[in-house]
Amino acid sequence: MFVSDNVSSVCPPVMQAIIDADKGDAAAYGGDEATNTLNAAFSKYFGKEVVAFPVGTGTAANALSLALATPRLAAIYCHQYAHIETTEGGASEAWSGGSKLILLPGKDYRINPETLKTALSHVPRGARPQSAPPAVISITQGTEAGTVYSLDHIASLSKLAHDNGLLVHMDGARFSNALVKLGCTPAEMTWHAGVDVLSYGATKNGGMCADGVVIFNQDIIGQQSLLRRRNGQLYSKMRYLSVQLLAIIRDGVAEQNARHANAMADRLAHGLAEIPGVRLLFPVEINEIFVFLPDAVRKRLGDKGYSNQLRTDHDGPHYRLVPAWNTTHEAIDAFVAAARGDNH
Amino acid sequence: MFVSDNVSSVCPPVMQAIIDADKGDAAAYGGDEATNTLNAAFSKYFGKEVVAFPVGTGTAANALSLALATPRLAAIYCHQYAHIETTEGGASEAWSGGSKLILLPGKDYRINPETLKTALSHVPRGARPQSAPPAVISITQGTEAGTVYSLDHIASLSKLAHDNGLLVHMDGARFSNALVKLGCTPAEMTWHAGVDVLSYGATKNGGMCADGVVIFNQDIIGQQSLLRRRNGQLYSKMRYLSVQLLAIIRDGVAEQNARHANAMADRLAHGLAEIPGVRLLFPVEINEIFVFLPDAVRKRLGDKGYSNQLRTDHDGPHYRLVPAWNTTHEAIDAFVAAARGDNH
Amino acid sequence: MFVSDNVSSVCPPVMQAIIDADKGDAAAYGGDEATNTLNAAFSKYFGKEVVAFPVGTGTAANALSLALATPRLAAIYCHQYAHIETTEGGASEAWSGGSKLILLPGKDYRINPETLKTALSHVPRGARPQSAPPAVISITQGTEAGTVYSLDHIASLSKLAHDNGLLVHMDGARFSNALVKLGCTPAEMTWHAGVDVLSYGATKNGGMCADGVVIFNQDIIGQQSLLRRRNGQLYSKMRYLSVQLLAIIRDGVAEQNARHANAMADRLAHGLAEIPGVRLLFPVEINEIFVFLPDAVRKRLGDKGYSNQLRTDHDGPHYRLVPAWNTTHEAIDAFVAAARGDNH
């Protein structure tokens, strides 16, 4: 139950856009009308001229963004538990032609500017580099712990990065969830705060099979076309992906989906937190909950037929619960009731 | 006009399958029911136990298939104008960790067994290999020239390959078009003839954004899961891709779409061939036509509003025309009439 | 002063071997008599049938060893400050076709078996790996901190590694220094203790431009020839490298050189340790000293013309001093006297 937001179906506006796109012929490989609209639509959404294109998965979005943002032999700084490090099979290293991830610690999965500063100060300078030179910092917003970077936090990391010649990548797999949490504009959370390239998450928000790469920094668009081709991301019937992105950013769909998912997570977190022995591992700031459940609670949930996978990692044994755009109040309340052991 | 079969929309059975899949939650990353059915469905379709999974593009299908079929440092033999060489941005080399494509000539884009035999005989043997050892031959069925390998042709290449320790990959971007042309079974055109792994083309046939990798040789399934992840092909809402593949191979949909597209190409080829000065570059065996058009014909087509891109390559100046599942007789006849300069 | 052991010249037995090798023609690329003797000589030295070959640098030795020991997509566990991580420009990742280094903490730059065990326990199991599967642990003997693993320590790491399907690589850039410190046999410090492949350090010991790869595990010799070629390590006049290795392991040359360098380091460490404010960062177990020097000491050394580079990293500000086979007692004593500020 609530295993992840990507177990959800497709939200109606996206599904309708796909159905609407299914009319007659259209130029392949992105020559179609919908894809041709993407740059303008995303430029409007972000209040700045950007280049935007669809990819099929979040891993593709991250690996492509980072390949664009790095020269051939480069170091990418990220949190030690960043998705690009733990879960993507080495895609970012491979797609960028051999970049190296440099892992930084950080409470609640956020990188502290001081930590980055110290790490950069330890890179030997001079004519004989011993390792790949720093090129990018990648931050995840909202983080893999379900927390959110404040705008000031992002800005201070970006300033430090830019002052040291690094670019800034944002893994926005749950971009909109963080956005509505902060109550800011897309511009404020990205290029205003120094972000150079964004993995825009649409699939988890309510899409089918489309995430986006959004390039704010015009200097790095050069190889996007070849990199997409080489990495199998140049969809022949691209219109069906492009319309997903267009539908998500239109009319506040993304924000509405995110706001609902966040609210459901909040309701769930509050409900569980009142149960003795239950402990939240991180502040619940978007739609992800990481929670320790005592044996009695686990048993009660199991008895009611709720299954989920116990995780045991550096954070100890816990459960991860992720409501989505289509999670109902009723489902949340029933789950909490089962966890509490309410009689019916 | 007829620029490619991937300008077509999605055929109704596939679209309906996607709509039907859009119900409630389902396990992510391939844990869903549709994906769990894939192996069985493709095993039935091919009359042999196979492993099958969806990818988003034909390039992804080829590069993944070849990565599976090659050890780290390996040579892949293919036609000098194979799609994996000319059009995929180096994906197969990159995804396989540095394999090398060895290019072979061949009339009508088919590799002659003698050519392969000679090439293999020139590989220096012994303890000190000078280059990546031969590991795979990749053939395209139907070929990039719109021709088809006969079953005997495939079998003789496969025998030669296997006798020399190579595996056999088939790029089946237009698999069904070749299949109905030969009038054989899927089994006969693949593992019966020695194919170890297949890129099963569904998108061009009538799908939306799904092709398949079908593994006949059980020895090479080991790294498929990690390779899919690393290469951004592990779709979180995989069900929406899996149902496309299931719908295509069910009830003869793929064959029917292919048969129609082939017939339209045949009609088009016959119509054009009667016009003085028109010359077909290759035998028209599937749904692709490569044709030289005299200036007068080109002008007449342009006047009627038909646009297409003149290609000038090793085959000289020509046009490529590719009818699809949704091409109508009327469209073909109108095009031929315009080319002929019929008065209306 | 004492910047590193690789500022030293070539020890006489090695230089003589090179001069002796310079007679007439000899087969190229390792077909010569000296190279043909390598396997036998190293097999005798290690008391076990091994495959051994020369490479030009320590980085080449490590990257080749690890490429041999890893399948295409693999994780290499090592200390967070291992040379392969900090100083080799990503060679091991690149040569192995995209392996990933997993960094482990550890006091005095030694990896604790418990740390490895915990790290391995956090690797998600099952059918869908999220990252490169564990394949090798690489340990450095003696370590980058100048410390040494005990035989039991190595054996317990190896057992844990082998029990989990990992191989064991030893970076022996200062192999002989550790060997004489432990007072054991080459066999005991390697395959007896579970080592599968060794980077055998000869250059720092007293060689010119040759280190060795020694393969104990017969299962992984397959790709050595091609990997050497692809990575530019197949020397055409290989005899001149092979004789360096032969001269080093003959007649106790390596051990004698190492014993002397260790003794000089010990003398230096004792001399410095008596000076107020001086602090050794790690136990001095081979020929490397990492030492904090108070400002007064640094000034005194500078005044006497001693230059060295202050390092400021995770261990704080310090100096690294590395005596070699040709360091004299007099040089050590003069340095210590200068540090003490003795009047002359």
Add this chain to the structure above:
Amino acid sequence: MFVSDNVSSVCPPVMQAIIDADKGDAAAYGGDEATNTLNAAFSKYFGKEVVAFPVGTGTAANALSLALATPRLAAIYCHQYAHIETTEGGASEAWSGGSKLILLPGKDYRINPETLKTALSHVPRGARPQSAPPAVISITQGTEAGTVYSLDHIASLSKLAHDNGLLVHMDGARFSNALVKLGCTPAEMTWHAGVDVLSYGATKNGGMCADGVVIFNQDIIGQQSLLRRRNGQLYSKMRYLSVQLLAIIRDGVAEQNARHANAMADRLAHGLAEIPGVRLLFPVEINEIFVFLPDAVRKRLGDKGYSNQLRTDHDGPHYRLVPAWNTTHEAIDAFVAAARGDNH
């Protein structure tokens, strides 16, 4: 007999330079005096400010040069039988992070400008590249067939390359042999004729284990330091390699060695050519002979104890004979006499 020029020993000036270098300590990793002299010495030799550094093998020289000359995703044009294609195990592709070799035909292993022009004209232009964009042409001087490019030939290839945005690499494994054949200056054969980066061959000429990379184009020196490290070419005791290069280019040593080897090849070719049935495959322009020998000749040579390896490749069955700096007139004459079947 005459299997290759790299079976030869080291010429006396190089050996003496190594012995002279073996005095006391010197800074490691290229901080030594000899290495610091390299740029100036090579700049003087080539009459232009260059960056030069030693590598251990010809493969390393080529792969590093090409990695420097290519962006991440690039196409390298070369002869279909170029050494970088046939014999280096894919090093250039690997070190450059996934470049692709595009093979061109050409009589006597020389690329005709028309051939390059046609190949470049077939690269699809526009916003959506289908494969790696052309970045470099690599030519071998003297070629793998023992022929030589004229200065005009090189200049016309370079002009075509530069006009199309490509750089020019010269594989000079037998640089000096071509130089003395043409009777020109090092400047004329390189940057005067448009060469951007050179693999300078010293080992085959008379060195021990050192070739050089010489960068004429200042735009591409950026990553040399990191690429050398990552590819295991940053020798700790670099002085011993640098002095080899210095000794070779000093006092006409390289040219004298080359002139002798060429003369011996010429003598050998003339001697063999007079024997009935003997056929030279290519003009003999440097120190390499490719020759078809009738069975009777082969038998006579075998009876006299001459062994060599029959090659059977695209050029048919033949022998390759390569005199070196230390080949004697007597050895040549005895070989020819044996081939002729002279009685003694």
